[in-house]
Amino acid sequence: MAKSVFQVRRLLDDLNIGHADGGYQKQLLQLSKKELLILGDWGMGKLNTRQASDLLEVMEDRYHRGNTEIGSQLPVSDWYKRVGNSTGAGALMDRFLHNGHLVELRGESMNGTWP
Numbered sequence: 001m002a003k004s005v006f007q008v009r010r011l012l013d014d015l016n017i018g019h020a021d022g023g024y025q026k027q028l029l030q031l032s033k034k035e036l037l038i039l040g041d042w043g044m045g046k047l048n049t050r051q052a053s054d055l056l057e058v059m060e061d062r063y064h065r066g067n068t069e070i071g072s073q074l075p076v077s078d079w080y081k082r083v084g085n086s087t088g089a090g091a092l093m094d095r096f097l098h099n100g101h102l103v104e105l106r107g108e109s110m111n112g113t114w115p
Contacts, residue, residue, distance in 0.1 A: 001035050001036060002033065002034050002035050002036075003034055003035060003036035003037070003038065004031065004034050004036075004037050004038070005038040005040065006037075006038070006039055006040070007039075007040050007041045007044075008039050008040065008041055008042050008043075008044070008055070009041065009044065009045060011039065011055075011058075012047070012051045012054060012055065014027065015027060015054045015058075016050075016051075016054075028057060028058065028061055029061075031058050031061065031062065032058075032061035032062055032065055032066070033065075033066075034062075034066055035066050035067065036066060036067045036068075036069065037058075037062060037066060037067070037068045037069070038068075038069045038071070039068065039069065039070045039071065040071045041071065041072070041073075042070050042071065042072040042074070042079070042082070043072045043073070043074040043078065043079055043082040045082075046081075046082050046083070046084055047082060047083050047084055047088075048084050049084055049085055049088060051084075052083045052084060052085065052088035052089070052092055053088060055092060056088065056091055056092050056095060059092065059095035059096065060095060063095065070096060075104070076097070076102060076104075079093060079096070080093055
């Protein structure tokens with residue numbers, strides 16, 4: 001299975017570099033072809049307008065083409081607040097959650113419990 005795993009911040013940094021060096025469209029095409037895209041650490045920082053737009057393009061290109069898994073330590077109810085503008089937030093949350101399956105894990109945090 002063709003898959004890619006990214007921390008959201010690193011993916012956004014890579015896309016930003018793609019804007020600068022002309023590789024952005026190629027990056028979008030490669031991401032759209034993955035059967036599975038795993039995005040970790042969603043919500044660790046607030047997205048600016050460009051970052052939200054880039055992530056929205058990734059999600060739009062993948063819509064009905066492949067599976068996307070989003071991991072976060074934040075409850076879904078707080079995701080909207082992590083996007084800098086309300087228009088972008090609404091569109092991005094729609095792409096994240098439409099046709100999605102939500103799995104919320106409960107229990108004690110494993111942070112700090114590793115040897």
